[in-house]
Amino acid sequence: MTSTCPNYISDIVKFVNDTDGKFDSDDCIIRSSNIGGIGVFAKNDIKKGTTLLKLHKSAIFSASNSSIANLLQDDEIDGMLALNIAFIYETTIFKDKSHWYPYLKTIIINNDQLVLPPCFWDQNDKLLLKGTTLDTLYGALEPQEELQEGFEIAIDLATKWNSDFDLPIPEDFFNLDVNNDNDVKLKFNRFVAQAFAISSRVFEIDNYHESALVPIADLFNHHVTNPDLKFLSLFDVCDKCGEPGMCKHLIAEEMSNIDEETLKVSKNENTKPSTISLELINELENEPIEENEKEENGDDYVELELINDKLKDEEIFNSYGEMPNSFLFARYGFCVNDNPLDIVDLSQQVVNFCKTDKTYVERSKWWKDVGYELFKAWRHLMQDDDEEHDNNCDSCEEGEHEHHGEEENREHEHEDGCESCGEEEEEDDEDSQSWLSDMFLNYEGEMNEYFIGFIKTLNLKESIYKKLVDSSLTEEPNEKIIQLLESHLTHEDNKLIKQIISAKKLPKVPADSTGTSLSEEQIKCISILIQSESNIIKRTLDKL
Structure with missing residues (x-):
């Protein structure tokens, strides 16, 4: 820059x-x-x-x-x-x-x-x-x-x-x-x-x-x-002159609108309309500002x-x-050292992992088509209930009720031209890829709630998974079944997560700009990016 x-x-x-x-x-x-x-x-x-x-x-x-x-x-x-x-x-x-x-x-x-x-x-x-x-x-x-x-x-x-x-x-x-x-x-x-x-x-x-x-x-x-x-x-x-309030353009536009309304009424009542000439409108739009009007605003x-x-x-x-x-x-074109908003995207690793097993293929498709939005709606409902409880229970003693933290707001919007979060299947449109943008680790080495829900879906017992699918077809899905997707991670869940994270291969941190057309400042930013993601991955694996 x-x-x-x-x-x-x-x-x-x-x-x-x-x-x-x-x-x-x-x-x-x-x-x-x-x-x-x-x-x-x-x-x-x-x-x-x-x-x-x-x-x-x-x-x-x-x-x-x-x-x-x-x-x-x-x-x-x-x-x-x-x-x-x-x-x-x-x-x-x-x-x-x-x-x-x-x-x-x-x-x-x-x-x-x-x-x-x-x-x-x-x-x-x-x-x-x-x-x-x-x-x-x-x-x-x-x-x-x-x-x-x-x-x-x-x-x-x-x-x-x-x-x-x-x-x-x-x-x-x-x-x-x-x-x-x-x-x-x-x-x-x-x-x-x-x-x-x-x-x-x-x-x-x-x-x-x-x-x-x-x-x-x-x-x-x-x-x-x-x-x-x-x-x-x-x-x-x-948007024509930049003036606040009722400028000459808006006055002229309003006069034109009044004239059109008058014309409609006149046609209905067979009377002759009183018109505002285009000359008057142009005069208002082009009238110069007098010196005494140029007061500080x-x-x-x-x-x-x-x-x-x-x-x-x-x-x-x-x-x-x-x-x-x-x-x-x-x-x-710049980076910030130790940025607490840094994340590690795992969308491509999730896509590739799910292709390795027929069960994962089926369940990831259900998550993409149904489960992701279902889980999101349920989480929002729980969050609203917690907020309503907090508003209505000002005097409750600490520890008497269980309070859940607000859902972390991590909606990642795509830039124009973004290749749908790394998904390679061209037939899928952008809407169907939005779930992949929530497959990430945050700066603290913690998994996004939807990533956890997805992992739980992949690892559910077949009988429980079928109940979850059947429940999602009803107008009021079974809350206990959906709640399973937010339960504590099991040893089997952690094994699966480690497989996905271990598949994330980052480039080596460049030593300097030798052999590139980049500036030293750009190389420094690249180093910050890669090192930050490496640290996040390490924090996550240490917690599993």
């Missing part, structure tokens, strides 16, 4: 000040972080509730307020593709003429060593992550066709805009020598590297800006479990508010969300 050079810090702060933004430089200092790159630290003790950064939305950079916003809108380009194209034009064509260039120039990629997401690595480099959770659960080594399609769209647009409006083509990205495969590959990789760099810095702003880059806010490092900041931005604004700003007290010299952290390293590295 890109990292901000310390030499650029003063330029970024100056840009914020020049755009009437407010950064609490009296209490904060931006400097090198022990976890890598730049971080933001408390210069003094700071109380929670303090606003560390306040920026007008005109100071953030999005596709919607870029120099080519109208062109992107006319060609119906949005999302991250629009932001990446806008960024490339802003930093290569408009440069010093751009309002945002003093900030955007700090996010330029390193052409000497492009940092790409794992799906675009060379095949030999991909082997360093083959079989890890990044590969089997998130499918992050598989080709991502949307980026190739986005690149082709960008080239077509650049050619069109050059022809129609004489807008220069960004030479380093979209001016291809189609007869030179190396040139095409290099410029595609630059496009991907730029998109990857931006992805680690974007914030969701509102209906109008959508994803955007926010100066200084992107310098705070990520904390997995205890972030210090809350990002504030009014999301519900006009808090809804026009984004803010970073401190939610924890911070002591002098402590680093102040933001959060990308609660994610394991396998997802952080695939999506954002």
